[in-house]
Amino acid sequence: xxxxxxxxxxxxxxxxxxxxxxxxxxxxxxxxxxxxxxxxxxxxxxxxxxxxxxxxxxxxxxxxxxxxxxxxxxxxxxxxxxxxxxxxxxxxxxxxxxxxxxxxxxxxxxxxxxxxxxxxxxxxxxxxxxxxxxxxxxxxxxxxxxxxxxxxxxxxxxxxxxxxxxxxxxxxxxxxxxxxxxxxxxxxxxxxxxxxxxxxxxxxxxxxxxxxxxxxxxxxxxxxxxxxxxxxxxxxxxxxxxxxxxxxxxxxxxxxxxxxxxxxxxxxxxxxxxxxxxxxxxxxxxxxxxxxxxxxxxxxxxxxxxxxxxxxxxxxxxxxxxxxxxxxxxxxxxxxxxxxxxxxxxxxxxxxxxxxxxxxxxxxxxxxxxxxxxxxxxxxxxxxxxxxxxxxxxxxxxxxxxxxxxxxxxxxxxxxxxxxxxxxxxxxxxxxxxxxxxxxxxxxxx
Amino acid sequence: xxxxxxxxxxxxxxxxxxxxxxxxxxxxxxxxxxxxxxxxxxxxxxxxxxxxxxxxxxxxxxxxxxxxxxxxxxxxxxxxxxxxxxxxxxxxxxxxxxxxxxxxxxxxxxxxxxxxxxxxxxxxxxxxxxxxxxxxxxxxxxxxxxxxxxxxxxxxxxxxxxxxxxxxxxxxxxxxxxxxxxxxxxxxxxxxxxxxxxxxxxxxxxxxxxxxxxxxxxxxxxxxxxxxxxxxxxxxxxxxxxxxxxxxxxxxxxxxxxxxxxxxxxxxxxxxxxxxxxxxxxxxxxxxxxxxxxxxxxxxxxxxxxxxxxxxxxxxxxxxxxxxxxxxxxxxxxxxxxxxxxxxxxxxxxxxxxxxxxxxxxxxxxxxxxxxxxxxxxxxxxxxxxxxxxxxxxxxxxxxxxxxxxxxxxxxxxxxxxxxxxxxxxxxxxxxxxxxxxxxxxxxxxxxxxxxxxxxxxxxxxxxxxxxxxxxxxxxxxxxxxxxxxxxxxxxxxxxxxxxxxxxxxxxxxxxxxxxxxxxxxxxxxxxxxxxxxxxxxxxxxxxxxxxxx
Numbered sequence: 001x002x003x004x005x006x007x008x009x010x011x012x013x014x015x016x017x018x019x020x021x022x023x024x025x026x027x028x029x030x031x032x033x034x035x036x037x038x039x040x041x042x043x044x045x046x047x048x049x050x051x052x053x054x055x056x057x058x059x060x061x062x063x064x065x066x067x068x069x070x071x072x073x074x075x076x077x078x079x080x081x082x083x084x085x086x087x088x089x090x091x092x093x094x095x096x097x098x099x100x101x102x103x104x105x106x107x108x109x110x111x112x113x114x115x116x117x118x119x120x121x122x123x124x125x126x127x128x129x130x131x132x133x134x135x136x137x138x139x140x141x142x143x144x145x146x147x148x149x150x151x152x153x154x155x156x157x158x159x160x161x162x163x164x165x166x167x168x169x170x171x172x173x174x175x176x177x178x179x180x181x182x183x184x185x186x187x188x189x190x191x192x193x194x195x196x197x198x199x200x201x202x203x204x205x206x207x208x209x210x211x212x213x214x215x216x217x218x219x220x221x222x223x224x225x226x227x228x229x230x231x232x233x234x235x236x237x238x239x240x241x242x243x244x245x246x247x248x249x250x251x252x253x254x255x256x257x258x259x260x261x262x263x264x265x266x267x268x269x270x271x272x273x274x275x276x277x278x279x280x281x282x283x284x285x286x287x288x289x290x291x292x293x294x295x296x297x298x299x300x301x302x303x304x305x306x307x308x309x310x311x312x313x314x315x316x317x318x319x320x321x322x323x324x325x326x327x328x329x330x331x332x333x334x335x336x337x338x339x340x341x342x343x344x345x346x347x348x349x350x351x352x353x354x355x356x357x358x359x360x361x362x363x364x365x366x367x368x369x370x371x372x373x374x375x376x377x378x379x380x381x382x383x384x385x386x387x388x389x390x391x392x393x394x395x396x397x398x399x400x401x402x403x404x405x406x407x408x409x410x411x412x413x414x415x416x417x418x419x420x421x422x423x424x425x426x427x428x429x430x431x432x433x434x435x436x437x438x439x440x441x442x443x444x445x446x
Numbered sequence: 447x448x449x450x451x452x453x454x455x456x457x458x459x460x461x462x463x464x465x466x467x468x469x470x471x472x473x474x475x476x477x478x479x480x481x482x483x484x485x486x487x488x489x490x491x492x493x494x495x496x497x498x499x500x501x502x503x504x505x506x507x508x509x510x511x512x513x514x515x516x517x518x519x520x521x522x523x524x525x526x527x528x529x530x531x532x533x534x535x536x537x538x539x540x541x542x543x544x545x546x547x548x549x550x551x552x553x554x555x556x557x558x559x560x561x562x563x564x565x566x567x568x569x570x571x572x573x574x575x576x577x578x579x580x581x582x583x584x585x586x587x588x589x590x591x592x593x594x595x596x597x598x599x600x601x602x603x604x605x606x607x608x609x610x611x612x613x614x615x616x617x618x619x620x621x622x623x624x625x626x627x628x629x630x631x632x633x634x635x636x637x638x639x640x641x642x643x644x645x646x647x648x649x650x651x652x653x654x655x656x657x658x659x660x661x662x663x664x665x666x667x668x669x670x671x672x673x674x675x676x677x678x679x680x681x682x683x684x685x686x687x688x689x690x691x692x693x694x695x696x697x698x699x700x701x702x703x704x705x706x707x708x709x710x711x712x713x714x715x716x717x718x719x720x721x722x723x724x725x726x727x728x729x730x731x732x733x734x735x736x737x738x739x740x741x742x743x744x745x746x747x748x749x750x751x752x753x754x755x756x757x758x759x760x761x762x763x764x765x766x767x768x769x770x771x772x773x774x775x776x777x778x779x780x781x782x783x784x785x786x787x788x789x790x791x792x793x794x795x796x797x798x799x800x801x802x803x804x805x806x807x808x809x810x811x812x813x814x815x816x817x818x819x820x821x822x823x824x825x826x827x828x829x830x831x832x833x834x835x836x837x838x839x840x841x842x843x844x845x846x847x848x849x850x851x852x853x854x855x856x857x858x859x860x861x862x863x864x865x866x867x868x869x870x871x872x873x874x875x876x877x878x879x880x881x882x883x884x885x886x887x888x889x890x891x892x893x894x895x896x897x898x899x900x901x902x903x904x905x906x907x908x909x910x911x912x913x914x915x916x917x918x919x920x921x922x923x924x925x926x927x928x929x930x931x932x933x934x935x936x937x938x939x940x941x942x943x944x945x946x947x948x949x950x951x952x953x954x955x956x957x958x959x960x961x962x963x964x965x966x967x968x969x970x971x972x973x974x975x976x977x978x979x980x981x982x983x984x985x986x987x988x989x990x991x992x993x994x995x996x
Contacts, residue, residue, distance in 0.1 A: 117520020117530040118950040149516035153523040156837040163518035178515035178534035208625045211604050215629040224992035227488040237538040308718045
């Protein structure tokens, strides 16, 4: 009976929750920040589910002379560092269901395949396209973060696996990237990645990775064609890990240096007490990752598609996020919807201000970043994919002409913004999704 | 979506009649060649399977699942579907960390250490001989099938490299075994490729693995490996016997827990469906009560299969799972076992207490409510999807959600507002099916406590089906559901087959489902017949030839 007791509790908590603890202090070897040099460009995308109260979103005025809307008010201190876009959309998200087809494609500008899972298909997301081309510049190629685990099950009502609604970062059309939701794990991961590996440990790790790659190659010869693809995923992540171990162990020859030190006394909780605290901690992680230059690319999901996280912690809100987004044009619900939208903008503003407080020579980390804020719906009540709420924070190293409200003709490709961002990031592309060129009026020529 | 009230919209019934006809025609064609096995894709161990396998392999009481990202679901809605078990860079980092952590732990602890270091160098035994013995013992366990010399030698090389780098015998062994824990041979479940061009029975080890990951969510034990080696695993009587043995093992709780939580969606209780802490402070404060509530359907499920009760018990039953905490929560006296009142256990449902079947369980009633109030629509939709396997179509966008409408006078009840909703033709076709299944449960609050009044008004638990059948309350609802028991049994069978195969079901699998359902009905809805039907089915025991897509 005693055993039963243990398993009950273990079941309840979803595991006895043994953390893989690092010998923390031991790992605190002092790291000296690297020399200044030309600051790198960073790129992040923050995704908000369920759309916006449109009437309180769109700013008045066009160009530099615009007035922040009620929902965008929290951006007031940074108005000249932010760009607001109106009338962008993702053509690939037309049709399909209310949420998944739009939200899974927010960074891929593709059309996902309707499936409960067997033949999942999307495009490569803009963050991963950039990460694949800059993978060796930083200890981590990219960070995928969230606050809620992947949504459970298949949405039998519309016939899509909820995996679609739980991932915005896709490294291939068939591979969504898992997100980290435990702030302490993220922190430890950043720390370890920045610290690098001792030559001896790296040597052992390489022996080990070599061995398992050997197993994978043997196994691969014993598989049918569709299974080979799955094993190639394994080969690919293990190989890139081997390369990272290689790079991080070169001691004084290591070309990467942290641009700032991490605070060794800071230890974020594993399970934050509230949704609000959880989101804030993840914003801190992005800021730390960018300041130290542990990675230059991050994506963050405030929630999964159709998220019904309760926002009753906000004064005036009585229901969950998705419920409120179906406001039926009732004044009371629209008001709640706007309060929730505004709360998200406050978190976004918090991140931007934090990046702005991080000096890099004459500029700040925010000046050298592009932080996208996006929802894949405008009016959630209608599941409207037109006129998406899209913001860009930061100046992309001076390339972004921020401080504007840019208004385009109806149904202008969101993909054009991504073409411009990839250009400013230093990984230009001819086309992306349904793009027709760079986004007019955004980039300063070089 | 066409405009509301458009006369051109075919009615839901007409559409379903048509699609039902198409499906039956396709199915008849697929079944005409007899039942076929499906593909046997390679699959990564999911988070829970990985943690349980590591625990059983090393005999250490540690659960590392919290260190890994959760897995999404595909197929029939479970997180063990081969096609949706992706591998991210995050996984590879965690696998490396956990392997190191686990082997460091194993090196320190007596039990795992003894289990691994079965040989040491000594008089007449060289280091290499001892190491070879260790690997020959460990690797087949870790890889869950016999391991050839060619597969083992590289691990001996790895051990040698560690020794060359100055490590001791013990450290070298644990280091090389760390490699085994990151190998795809450990991380993936795979079955030998079938290149015979024809269907064939799975090899014994593959079948042992399928059985063990189905019933235990973990690797096979020594007994299963032995039966696999004997070549007798395919014999129906052996399989039936093993099902009983394996269900009685504590490890079958993994099966009950994972299947039930995903089938009935109760995993969401600790996520977005968590009852509001401000409105339900007792629930939020008591870990004991939350645990009792969450585990009630899980234990119920396991007992039903252990005792070979009817699968219709899920709809209504004379027995349920109770604890002292649950009895108190219900406010009724229950015939609890005195010495184990705190442990969930099988008890007779007191007469007239409305506590039989799944639909009386707080976990179900909460997960099909809003966190702050009950909803006949959500509960009705939950029954259609989870129990009957006939999910309603999505609501058209931009139609007023009358249930919560403030534009109507506050005095109107949810029922009155829904009645208004159903007058709208765009809404009626679905809501006239959904709502009547939810109203009878209005006697239960969000946490499943009985109530006769709600907001000062007497609860009206009456409902009327589209065909005019009138009924009321949970007992009336259960009768209505029992009239549709074939839908329920078919749905449960499909779910279990999908879970057992760990992949999405195909048209040809529907012939297997038909076959199992027929056996279950013939055998008085025996739950054991259902489970045996799944395990003995052709798709579970055979593999299709490679290259032929189903």
